Amino acid sequence: MAIILDGNGRWATKRGLPVEAGHREGTRALRRTVEAAIDLGIESLTVYAFSTENWLRPPAEVDSLMDIFRETIDRELPDLAKQGVRTRFIGRRDRASDELRERMAALEHETANRNRLNLWIAFDYGGRAELADAARALIASGVRAEEVDEDVLAVYLYAPDMPDPDLLIRTSGELRISNFLLWQLAYSELVFVDTLWPDFGESDLRRAVVAYAGRRRRFGGR
16 A cells, blocks of 8 residues: 655645644654554555655755654654564655664664564655666666566666555545656556545545455456
């Protein structure tokens, strides 16, 4: 499963609060959603936390997001680890601070033996950037053109062991995938919900799963 976490800013604006308040409330939504996913028996969850385009937001908001990201690593994710959650990050890391990169690496190391749910956090991630980086890595490795197929290219993605999502959920009512997992979503079922991300919870997740369960997946066939 994958989720595009959308609507933090609108949630805050509706309440006359600064955008930062919406992002902080969004971290609470992440925790309860991961816990709900555990209860549902979901084994892999990928969330879109910060895109390559998010750097274009006002500097003050970006700084706030980085602070909240560090706080989430320190406070929310260790508690999830106690419940068996393994956390890994996909995307670029070169634009993050040294301190943040160290915390990300430390959490990945500390949760490496957890196996109840794999939580993949897309940070500084863009689907087009991932494919471009994969192509560069493939060329640098010396793979010949005639050797390239889908299986070979997939090895050079950011997380080749991350399973393709069966279901993508996007919150806030927006109807697009916003450069998220362009390769991996090829045959995913999409569910769009009006709920803003900070309000998202177990009941929303269960409804999305029920909607998915009622569909017939053809994978290009009849």
